[in-house]
Amino acid sequence: MTRIVGLASVWVALAISVYGLVALVVGITKQRPAWITSGLQSVYVNCALLTLSTAAMILALVTHDFSVGYVAQVGSRATPLLFTVISLWGALEGSILFWGWVLAMYSVVVIYTNRHRPGALVPWSAVVLLGVGAFFYLLLVGPANPWHAVSPVPLDGPGPNPLLQNHILMAVHPPLLYLGYVGLTVPFAFAVGALLSGEVHKDDWIRLTHRWTLSAWAFLSLAIIAGMWWSYEVLGWGGYWAWDPVENASFMPWLTSTAFLHSVMVQERRGMLKLWNVNLIVGSFLLTILGTFLTRSGIISSVHAFTTGTIGYYFLGFIACCLLVSLILVAGNSAGLRSEGRLDAMASRETVFLFNNLLLTGFTLVVILGTLYPLLAEAINGAKVTVGAPFFNRMSIPICVGLLFLMGVGPALPWKAATDAQVKRALLLPGVVALGVALLAVAFGKRDAYTVLAFAFSAYAAVSNLREYAVGIAARRKAHGESVPVALGRLVAANQRRYGGYLAHLGIIMVAAAIAASSSGRVEREATLAPGQTMEVGDGVSVRLKTLWGREESHRQVVGADLEILKNGAVIGLIDPRMNFYHSQEQPVPTPAVRSRVQGDIYANLMAFTPDGQSATLKVILEPFVPWIWIGGLVMAVAATVSAWPTARSTRRAERASIAVDIRATAAIPEVS
Numbered sequence: 001m002t003r004i005v006g007l008a009s010v011w012v013a014l015a016i017s018v019y020g021l022v023a024l025v026v027g028i029t030k031q032r033p034a035w036i037t038s039g040l041q042s043v044y045v046n047c048a049l050l051t052l053s054t055a056a057m058i059l060a061l062v063t064h065d066f067s068v069g070y071v072a073q074v075g076s077r078a079t080p081l082l083f084t085v086i087s088l089w090g091a092l093e094g095s096i097l098f099w100g101w102v103l104a105m106y107s108v109v110v111i112y113t114n115r116h117r118p119g120a121l122v123p124w125s126a127v128v129l130l131g132v133g134a135f136f137y138l139l140l141v142g143p144a145n146p147w148h149a150v151s152p153v154p155l156d157g158p159g160p161n162p163l164l165q166n167h168i169l170m171a172v173h174p175p176l177l178y179l180g181y182v183g184l185t186v187p188f189a190f191a192v193g194a195l196l197s198g199e200v201h202k203d204d205w206i207r208l209t210h211r212w213t214l215s216a217w218a219f220l221s222l223a224i225i226a227g228m229w230w231s232y233e234v235l236g237w238g239g240y241w242a243w244d245p246v247e248n249a250s251f252m253p254w255l256t257s258t259a260f261l262h263s264v265m266v267q268e269r270r271g272m273l274k275l276w277n278v279n280l281i282v283g284s285f286l287l288t289i290l291g292t293f294l295t296r297s298g299i300i301s302s303v304h305a306f307t308t309g310t311i312g313y314y315f316l317g318f319i320a321c322c323l324l325v326s327l328i329l330v331a332g333n334s335a336g337l338r339s340e341g342r343l344d345a346m347a348s349r350e351t352v353f354l355f356n357n358l359l360l361t362g363f364t365l366v367v368i369l370g371t372l373y374p375l376l377a378e379a380i381n382g383a384k385v386t387v388g389a390p391f392f393n394r395m396s397i398p399i400c401v402g403l404l405f406l407m408g409v410g411p412a413l414p415w416k417a418a419t420d421a422q423v424k425r426a427l428l429l430p431g432v433v434a435l436g437v438a439l440l441a442v443a444f445g446k447r448d449a450y451t452v453l454a455f456a457f458s459a460y461a462a463v464s465n466l467r468e469y470a471v472g473i474a475a476r477r478k479a480h481g482e483s484v485p486v487a488l489g490r491l492v493a494a495n496q497r498r499y500g501g502y503l504a505h506l507g508i509i510m511v512a513a514a515i516a517a518s519s520s521g522r523v524e525r526e527a528t529l530a531p532g533q534t535m536e537v538g539d540g541v542s543v544r545l546k547t548l549w550g551r552e553e554s555h556r557q558v559v560g561a562d563l564e565i566l567k568n569g570a571v572i573g574l575i576d577p578r579m580n581f582y583h584s585q586e587q588p589v590p591t592p593a594v595r596s597r598v599q600g601d602i603y604a605n606l607m608a609f610t611p612d613g614q615s616a617t618l619k620v621i622l623e624p625f626v627p628w629i630w631i632g633g634l635v636m637a638v639a640a641t642v643s644a645w646p647t648a649r650s651t652r653r654a655e656r657a658s659i660a661v662d663i664r665a666t667a668a669i670p671e672v673s
Contacts, residue, residue: 003068006056007147010097013049013104014137016042021130024123028197036123043111043126046133047104054101057094057146058085067153070094070146076159078555078583083165089174090160092296092311093146098174099292100136102182107133110186114208121205125193132185135318143311159555162582162589169230176223177250181288183216184253187260188285191278195329200278201336206264209281211644213257213264218640220254225511225633236590236605238524238621240629241515243392248371249291252364256284259360262353269415270350271340275330276357278337282326287364289319294371345417352410359399359406366395397450401457404512407505408461411468429467434460446520454516458509465502465509472499492642500643507639510632517625518600526607526619537620540568541602548613557581559588561606561616565595577606577618600624 020042027035060068061084064077074087074094089095107129114122140146164170187209194205227247228240241247260280263273293315330337343351370387377385412426438456446452469488476487492499523538529545536542546562560578564571575593582589592605601623608617 002056002060002063002065003147003149006053006060006068007141007145009049009053009056010100010137010140010147013046013053013100014134014141016045016049017130017134017137020046021127021134024127024130028120028123028127039130040111040115040123040126043104043107043130046130047108050097050101050104053140054088054097057097058088061085061087064157066155066157067150068146069148069150072150072154072157074160075157076555076584077156079159079165080555082168082171083160086171086174087160087164089178090164090170093140093144095174095178095296096136096139096144097146099178099182100133100140102178103129103133103136103185106182106186110189110212119199120197121190121193121199121208123193124196125189127196128189128192129185132189135314139311139314143314158584159582162556162580162585163234165555165582166580166589166591167230167234169226169233173223173226173230176219176226180216180218180220180223180250181253181291183212183219184257184281184284184288186212186216187281191281192326192329195278195326195333198333198336200333201274203268206267206277210264211646213261213281214640214644217254217257217261218637218644220250220257221633221636221640224250224254225630225636229630232603232626233592233594234589236592238522238592238603238605238619238623240626243370243387243389245371246291246295248367249287249294252367252371253284253287253291255360255364255367256280256287259357259364260284262360263357266350266353272342272350273354273357274339275334275337278330280357282322282330286319286322289315289322293319347413347418347423349410349413349415352406352413356403356406356410359402363396363399363403366399367392370395397454400512401450401453404454404457404461404509407509408457408464411502411505412464426464430460430463433463448520451516451520454512458513458516461505462509465505468502469499493647496645496647497643500639500641502639503642504636504639507632507635507637510628510635514625514628514632518623518629521600521622521624523622524619525621526617528608528615528617530615531613534566535618535620537602538622541622542566542569543602543604543618543620545616545618546574548609548616555582559606559609561609561618563593563604563618563620565602573602575602575604577604579606579609596627598627601626 020039022039023035023042024039026032027037027039057068057070059065060071061075062081064071064075066072066075070091070093074091075084079087087094089098107126110129111122111126159165190205190209190212191200194200194202199205224247227250231242231247232238232240257280260277263280264277266273267277293312296311296315343354345351370392373387374385377383408430409426412422412430414422418426434456437459438452441452441455446455469491472491473484473487476482476491477484480487482490525535525537527535529535531545531547534542534544542565544564544566546564548559548561550557550559552558558578558580560576562574562576565573565575573595575595577593578591579588580591590605590607592603594604595602601621603621603623605619605621606616607619609615
């Protein structure tokens with residue numbers, strides 16, 4: 001019964017999507033309000049149906065209904081309840097169902113919050129959302145059907161991939177990633193809706209997408225950081241980024257959406273980059289679909305490529321179709337996408353944003369090339385090649401250094417043109433601090449030029465952005481006599497977008513500086529110890545093997561090592577790296593132990609052990625400043641929330657914009673609800 005309810009819900013959702021899509025197109029083009037209302041209501045029905053199907057799948061998972069194909073594939077009676085539930089997104093079919101459910105919920109929020117908005121922009125955007133939804137529902141009833149029947153019904157299943165049930169972050173990372181991926185569908189829908197409605201020459205679609213893009217960017221930022229953390233805590237190699245194809249898949253739309261968040265301000269202020277912004281948001285959406293394709297097609301070897309199948313052809317066809325339609329629409333609206341302004345001077349904020357966009361786009365192209373080149377090479381001449389971290393590092397580090405420099409220059413320069421005094425202000429104090437930091441880095445033994453530049457430009461950008469807060473606070477204290485906390489709060493509240501942006505810069509600077517510090521200051525030691533023996537690691541730190549132990553858990557066997565951490569001979573802590581043996585996998589899965597402090601981590605991994613417990617091979621790594629990567633990611637998400645948080649002022653501004661649209665609207669399409 002559960003299987004029938006879940007599958008029927010998706011079939012009906014597919015039919016309703018097609019109906020809603022047709023009803024909206026007919027209603028908009030023939031100016032029939034009743035058809036538009038009916039089409040928009042199909043979005044609500046779809047969300048209810050996908051919620052029912054997802055709930056049915058969760059019920060099937062927790063009740064171990066192995067007659068359902070997906071449950072037989074990933075379920076197991078021994079798997080703990082939490083990991084049973086999150087196995088919903090642990091394999092191809094379940095993750096496609098989750099994708100469709102998240103999109104259905106996003107679509108409802110879009111339509112409900114814009115239910116009183118006149119004109120054709122929202123109905124056309126709903127057409128796009130329903131069209132994207134229909135594609136995923138088609139997958140669910142076709143090549144990614146999680147509801148296919150299993151006969152004979154097995155008594156038990158293999159359980160989820162051991163890597164997916166080895167850390168609690170798997171309950172966090174995939175949902176954040178999907179919220180980011182799917183969230184970028186909304187600005188894409190508004191952009192295409194503006195092209196279809198002929199409103200792309202106005203900035204209304206930009207205003208509508210601002211919060212959606214920020215929210216998707218925040219989710220994507222947290223997802224990338226959570227994925228790095230998961231890799232650090234689970235894979236046992238002591239790193240957090242390996243330029244894995246699926247890591248790159250989430251990074252590419254983050255880069256392009258970051259570029260969009262900057263260049264859209266140039267359009268709002270100067271009427272420039274309209275064509276560029278449409279292309280950026282279309283590209284960001286297509287990169288999310290490409291990312292889903294890379295993750296779930298299994299076409300590129302990856303630690304994340306848990307599944308294989310023919311679904312990749314569907315994704316490639318969908319990407320080609322979206323790209324073709326977008327290009328046709330952009331070509332048809334070329335007159336409305338012409339820039340109204342021009343660059344007045346090299347020393348201006350819009351020039352910095354332009355260079356920022358060029359670097360971010362260049363970075364995206366580098367990652368695309370490195371990720372897809374092995375696939376293209378094999379398709380063209382059958383050669384199996386790999387593109388490793390040295391290529392990505394060599395190409396990306398100079399770009400990152402340049403972006404750090406621009407993050408420092410941009411906030412200090414005004415729009416249109418800067419005076420000599422403003423340029424001096426932008427360069428002098430941050431430049432002096434950057435030079436001092438560079439000299440300190442050299443004095444502490446850093447010899448790699450890019451590492452020194454990364455520290456120097458991080459300091460430059462941090463000083464420049466912090467100075468914007470300091471200047472604003474000082475001005476408020478002088479004008480109103482406010483205390484520093486009150487002045488800071490009112491300063492941010494008066495211009496959330498501006499100061500939220502500076503806070504996002506500070507988060508990114510934290511991440512960049514921590515990566516430079518951990519990469520250049522990492523110390524790694526490996527040794528085989530008997531209980532009671534000690535291994536020197538560095539900086540006065542050593543570890544002593546206290547004991548080896550083992551235990552049986554419901555879904556695995558665990559062997560662990562208790563290690564004492566010593567600083568200058570004194571015990572300062574205890575960590576216990578483990579090795580987990582799952583019944584469904586021959587190779588053990590390591591669980592490193594990490595002792596985190598603000599100055600860095602002590603990371604220990606159990607590599608091997610003798611069955612009699614007389615010795616263990618251990619790898620211990622000192623990782624300076626790694627926790628600041630996670631803190632920086634959190635700061636970025638907080639910054640996006642600050643920027644996007646609705647206020648009475650922004651609501652009034654939206655209402656005025658809506659009234660202006662109402663006055664300007666030429667289409668005789670009345671309000672729909």
